[in-house]
Amino acid sequence: MFTADLIVMYHGVVPDDEPLDDWLQVPASRFRDQLAFFTRWFTPVCVETFFTTPRKAWQKPRLLVTFDDGYANNLTVAAPILQEYRVPALFFLATGYLETPWFWWDRLQASLATVGQKPSPALIAEIKALAPPDVEAKVTAILRDRGANPFPPPTPALRPLTWREAQQLASLPGFAIGNHGHCHEIFAHLDDTALTHTLTLSQRLLTERLGVQPTWIAPPNGDWRRDQIDRFAQLGFQAIFTTQPGWVTRRQRASSPVPRVFPRIGIGTTDRPFDLAKRLLKTRLRQTVPTGEGR
Numbered sequence: 539m540f541t542a543d544l545i546v547m548y549h550g551v552v553p554d555d556e557p558l559d560d561w562l563q564v565p566a567s568r569f570r571d572q573l574a575f576f577t578r579w580f581t582p583v584c585v586e587t588f589f590t591t592p593r594k595a596w597q598k599p600r601l602l603v604t605f606d607d608g609y610a611n612n613l614t615v616a617a618p619i620l621q622e623y624r625v626p627a628l629f630f631l632a633t634g635y636l637e638t639p640w641f642w643w644d645r646l647q648a649s650l651a652t653v654g655q656k657p658s659p660a661l662i663a664e665i666k667a668l669a670p671p672d673v674e675a676k677v678t679a680i681l682r683d684r685g686a687n688p689f690p691p692p693t694p695a696l697r698p699l700t701w702r703e704a705q706q707l708a709s710l711p712g713f714a715i716g717n718h719g720h721c722h723e724i725f726a727h728l729d730d731t732a733l734t735h736t737l738t739l740s741q742r743l744l745t746e747r748l749g750v751q752p753t754w755i756a757p758p759n760g761d762w763r764r765d766q767i768d769r770f771a772q773l774g775f776q777a778i779f780t781t782q783p784g785w786v787t788r789r790q791r792a793s794s795p796v797p798r799v800f801p802r803i804g805i806g807t808t809d810r811p812f813d814l815a816k817r818l819l820k821t822r823l824r825q826t827v828p829t830g831e832g833r
């Protein structure tokens with residue numbers, strides 16, 4: 539059962555005194571508890587080791603920690619804790635949001651909160667289906683319709699990284715950068731021209747600004763299509779990180795062709811170590827091969 543390894547997916551880690559209602563933004567003390575659990579039962583490794591070095595028979599299951607989106611709190615809050623626990627990590631950045639005050643979903647949530655509302659999952663899904671130029675306009679229109687302030691003061695804990703901060707993150711030992719598209723477009727909704735555009739633009743920015751050329755990609759929301767795999771391969775990607783929950787089995791690791799498709803288990807605020815252990819075990823017992831169909 540434990541011949542499999544594990545890839546976990548985080549989004550953000552926030553100070554304990556930050557009043558946020560977001561499962562994806564884990565308070566720092568809970569994050570510490572989770573890392574204490576992981577380092578006890580797993581061997582945390584960096585992404586290169588995860589893919590290039592076979593696991594020794596006597597080793598504990600290996601763990602690869604990933605973060606999606608590119609929140610500044612990955613550097614300011616999560617990174618020092620990761621370093622304290624000696625846990626390497628891979629950060630998937632949506633390059634178009636760097637240097638901006640908000641990801642659109644956080645702006646929507648914060649604005650609607652000013653009029654006592656929350657965005658419904660249906661509304662979020664509707665916006666995600668739009669082409670990138672229409673997303674901000676749609677969000678602004680919804681907020682005006684509902685009488686919410688379309689430009690509330692940003693929440694510092696949820697701002698995206700600046701490029702300078704991304705450089706700092708990329709330069710820390712054991713930390714690596716991956717591609718999460720440019721405008722966080724949902725790949726499943728893109729034609730080949732639009733997909734190629736977002737991937738080449740984000741790769742170019744990551745190369746020019748950070749000096750890296752990621753071979754790892756996490757399609758935003760985990761939504762992509764099997765017919766897009768040739769394009770990923772052509773652009774040099776070797777591994778696709780999905781949001782399909784599961785452990786990484788030996789068979790998946792050895793599967794061909796490249797790029798290989800890997801499951802990830804999302805971790806959030808409610809994951810106390812005991813509940814987390816139960817969830818991981820349950821996932822392993824129900825394991826299926828990922829098909830590749832979150833944020």
Ligand SMILES: [Zn+2]
Binds near residue numbers: 606607718759833
């Ligand atoms: Zn995302």
